[in-house]
Amino acid sequence: MRITINGKVIETEEGPTILRIAQMNGVRIPTLCHMEGLIPTGMCRMCVVEVQGLENPVTACNTRATDGMVIETDTPKMRELRKEVLQFLLVRHPVECPVCDKGGECDLQDYVYEYGLQKAEYQVDAPIKEYKTYATTAIKYHPNRCILCSRCIRACREIVGREVLDLQETGFNTRVEAVRPERCIQCGECLAACPVGALTENLSPIKGRTWQAKRVTTVCGYCGVGCTLEANAVGNRMIKVTTHEGLGTNNGSLCVKGRFGFEFVNSPERLRTPLIRENGNLREASWEEALTHVSGKLKEIKEKHGPDSIAGLASARVTCEENYVFQKLIRAAIGTNNVDHCARL
Ligand code: SF4
Ligand code: SF4
Ligand code: SF4
Known part of the structure; x- marks a missing residue:
């Protein structure tokens, strides 16, 4: 089908909304309640556009384009309507942008600025x-x-x-x-x-x-x-x-x-060095000392009780390669198939 947006003739498949076709063709229509991936509702009415032959403007986010439509998105009348929409949104909205976490990336703040509202008239x-x-x-x-x-x-x-x-x-x-x-x-x-x-x-x-x-x-x-x-x-x-x-x-x-x-x-409580437990208390240790301690203990257990007395639990947070190396350590170096993986967190 063929539609015209702001004087530009566009050939397109049937089905998409006016907003979608405008976006695909680089025409910006302001929106507030619209979000990609959600079912459009037309609630906020920021996306109003004029369609030739229709008495009232329509919301672009939930109006399907039809063959032959002639659409204007940025006329003085539409800008005035959007200003009114913004004024009504500000009826009881505290304009507290300096202390609001959203200040600087707020769609309402941006539109109020873009549409040149000097004050909240109906507050x-x-x-x-x-x-x-x-x-x-x-x-x-x-x-x-x-x-x-x-x-x-x-x-x-x-x-x-x-x-x-x-x-x-x-x-x-x-x-x-x-x-x-x-x-x-x-x-x-x-x-x-x-x-x-x-x-x-x-x-x-x-x-x-x-x-x-x-x-x-x-x-x-x-x-x-x-x-x-x-x-x-x-x-x-x-x-x-x-x-x-x-x-x-x-x-x-x-x-x-x-x-x-x-x-x-x-967090100041974050662990930054290995810890070794001695007499029930943890003390900081170097990596070399900690690894020597662990390998010594593993050897001791293996000699005393056999390799199947040891099991290795790997992590879903590390890479495939690290998990591969880990199972190699447990199977080849320690000599047991007791190896599992916490894929369920
Ligand atoms: S302004 Fe925020 S909290 Fe209020 S309805 Fe919209 S998404 Fe929900
Ligand atoms: S945080 Fe809770 S209320 Fe918010 S989207 Fe997720 S499930 Fe829903
Ligand atoms: S940043 Fe947005 S939500 Fe926060 S006070 Fe300003 S206009 Fe309102």
């Missing part, structure tokens, strides 16, 4: 929404910053398959609630899906602004899936883990370990 003095706990203590929910886009709810349902979250109440009190908290696996998919600072990471006491952090792409060391993640560090201190769509085989998703299990990096 009301409504009471703070009451809220106690979220589904997991790893995440904090700020109900007043929530723009009710439902991305967290859909991510939990459609990506993770847990259905923990839902919208509760109506009007000013509408908020996201963990209606099935017992089903939460603390993966943080909801946190990653939130386009504003309504969900923030609640574990690390170390803070740093987004633009101060160095983001280094690396591979998660927790298991053999090998998810790609970004270590965010300010100076030598890790402040959070992020990832994004299109990155690695995990394509933007992580589990609780990969997303939140990073505090050991800066």
Whole structure:
């Protein structure tokens, strides 16, 4: 079929939405509630576009393009409508960007700036929404910053398959609630899906602004899936883990370990040398001393009780090559087939 977007004629397959075709052809349409991989809802109405022959604008994220459509995405009227959408989102949104974890990478903040809003014109003095706990203590929910886009709810349902979250109440009190908290696996998919600072990471006491952090792409060391993640560090201190769509085989998703299990990096309790237990107490030792001690003990046990009195347990966190070398050590050097692997963490 053939459609026209902003005067450009595009030939395309039938089926995709206006937004998808625009994106594939380099036309930017602003969105807030839309997230790749989630069923579009058209809730926020930032993606309104004009279609020739239709009286009212349509939302591009959930309107399928049809043959012959003539679409305008960036007319003065659409810009005015989007400004109104932003004004309504700010009705009770506290504009606290300087103290908000999301400042600097917040879609709402960016659009308010891009569309030139000078002030929140319709702001009301409504009471703070009451809220106690979220589904997991790893995440904090700020109900007043929530723009009710439902991305967290859909991510939990459609990506993770847990259905923990839902919208509760109506009007000013509408908020996201963990209606099935017992089903939460603390993966943080909801946190990653939130386009504003309504969900923030609640574990690390170390803070740093987004633009101060160095983001280094690396591979998660927790298991053999090998998810790609970004270590965010300010100076030598890790402040959070992020990832994004299109990155690695995990394509933007992580589990609780990969997303939140990073505090050991800066922990003062982290082991930095081998420890040898003497008279019930652990003392620091050099690698040479520790390895000599271990090999001596293994030899002693083997001579006294035979090689089958020894077993080796390998790790899912190391490479295939390291596991190969380990089983070689147990089978060839020690002489037993008692070797297993903690593939289940
Ligand atoms: S959510 Fe965005 S707009 Fe709102 S306070 Fe935080 S950074 Fe500012
Ligand atoms: S942490 Fe994961 S399981 Fe829990 S509410 Fe968020 S998306 Fe759902
Ligand atoms: S918490 Fe974030 S993702 Fe969830 S509805 Fe509110 S703004 Fe949207």
